Amino acid sequence: MDTCGCPSRVSQLACGTLCPPSRNIRPTSARRAATSSQHSLVRALAARSMAAPSSSATSPAFKAFVDASAGAMGALFAAVLLYPLDVAKTRRQVDVADQQDAARRKEARNLLAAVWLIYRREGADGLFAGLSSKVAHTVSSNFAYFYWYSFLKAAAERQARAPITTGTSLLVASAAGALNMSMTLPLEMINTRAQILPSDDEADADADKDKDQDGRRSMWGLAKEIYAEDGLLSFWKGFIPSLVLVSNPSINYTIFDKLKLQLQHSKMAATNATRVSSLTALEAFILAAIAKAVATIVTYPVIRAKVLMQAQKKQVAGQQKTSHAHHHAEMGNSMLQVLKRIGELEGPSGYFKGCSAQLFNTVLKSALLVMTKEQITKYTMRVLYMLRRDAAPKAIEAAKA
Structure with a gap:
């Protein structure tokens, strides 16, 4: 408390304008009453400021946490829904043209036909092979990405005191993607192996104890198998192409942010609104689909090279070679070797083999993710605003008491 009775937190600002200067004169009773009323107002404003969660609710870290949580939930919803x-x-x-069974290639002529083929041969279990590792990877990966992206973007905007440029946005998204990828690549490696192994693919007799009830390798069993190949480094197989692919979400979310900003400005101009409105679910879906399609086409050759690198197994001493391990044994150990091998075996079209399936899956998944994330973020921030608004009158009443 200062000598005038105002809380020290506001004495230098509010009290400097509301309180009378100290003089060696006796104030009149009217002046004392006015001053007392002013002091009460200052104390109420100070209590409201201290009680309302304005600083924490709008801080970059808190906003990043909300975005990360919403992104993780949206990604999980999309991943489970589209997992088959x-x-x-x-x-x-991971199929290579000169090694693939011709009859099976004809049967699986498109993505939906491939889904039906897996169901006929392996049942519903085959369509959800590796789901547990996918859930773990999706939640951790998207939480980490959205947290770092939102946090770094807010920090850059605060530093620049203006919306960041496209170039800065790309750098921020790339940094967020690199941090996320480094932390979650082992889970992606396990999930890739789980998806490509049919239930009857057995590495050795000792692996039976590491299988689930449906005969598939568990996350723990796959992790041990990967570790046996090259130690801990095996979990980061495909690190270089993954690092290159950091540009994929960077391109994706940069395009989405720019399209979103343009649409919001157009809506404000059309309605003469003074506040920026949130995207509707349909608007977010369409913008996200466009952004993801562009990012996927640009980076697809590297996407396929990474999947092939993660799919191929290194022969472990004393382990019987499986047909699947042999299937990818000669693709190469580096991204450039794999890309060169694809060109030799399949020609230029091989670099985009499976691109339509990738587009159909990832564009739909990304659109669902962003649509869900935008809605979750909007309602979360609305609830926080309501809590903040309700807390303010209570704080003022408590200050008056």
Whole structure:
């Protein structure tokens, strides 16, 4: 408390304008009453400021947490809903033309036909092979990405005191993607192996104890198998193409943010609104689909090279070679070797083999993710605003008491 009775937190600002200067004169009773009323107002404003969660609710870290949570939930919803398409897409990507069974290639002529083929041969379990590892990877990956992207973007905008440029947005998205990829690549590696292994693919007799009830390798069993190949480094197989693919979400979310900003400005101009409105679910879906399609086409050759690198197994001493391990044994150990091998075996079209399946799956998944995320973020922030608004009158009443 200062000598005038105002809380020290506001004395230098509010009290400096509301309170009378100290003089060696006796104030009149009217002046004392006015001053007392002013002091009460200052104390009420100070209590409201201290009680309302304005600073924490609008801080970059808090906004990043809300965005990350919404992004993770949206990604999980999309991943589970479209998981059978994801399995079929991955299996198409790892098939090499001169090794693939011709009859099976004809049967799986498109993504939906491939889904039906997996169901006929392996049942529903085949369509959800590796779902547990996918859930773990999706939640952790998207939470990490959206957290770092939102946090770094807010920090950059605060530093620049203006909306960031396209170039800065790309750098921020790339940094967020690199941090996310480094932390979650082992889970992606496990999931890729789980998706491409049919239930009857056995590495050795000792692996039976690491199988689930449906005869598939568990996450723990796959992790041990991957570790046996090259130690811990095996979990980061495909690191270089994954690092290159950091540009995929960077391109994706940069395009989405720019399209979103343009649409919001157009809506404001059309309605003479003074506030920026949120996107509707349909608007978010369409913009996200466009952005993801562009990002996927630009980076697809590297996407396929990464999947092939993660799919091929290194022969472990004393382990019987499986047909699947042999199937990808000669693709190469580096991204450039794999890309060169694809060109030799399949020609230029091989670089985009499975691209339509990738587009259908990832564009739909990304659109569902962003649509869900936008709605979750909007309602979460609305609830926080209502809580903040309700807390303010209570704080003022408490200050008056």
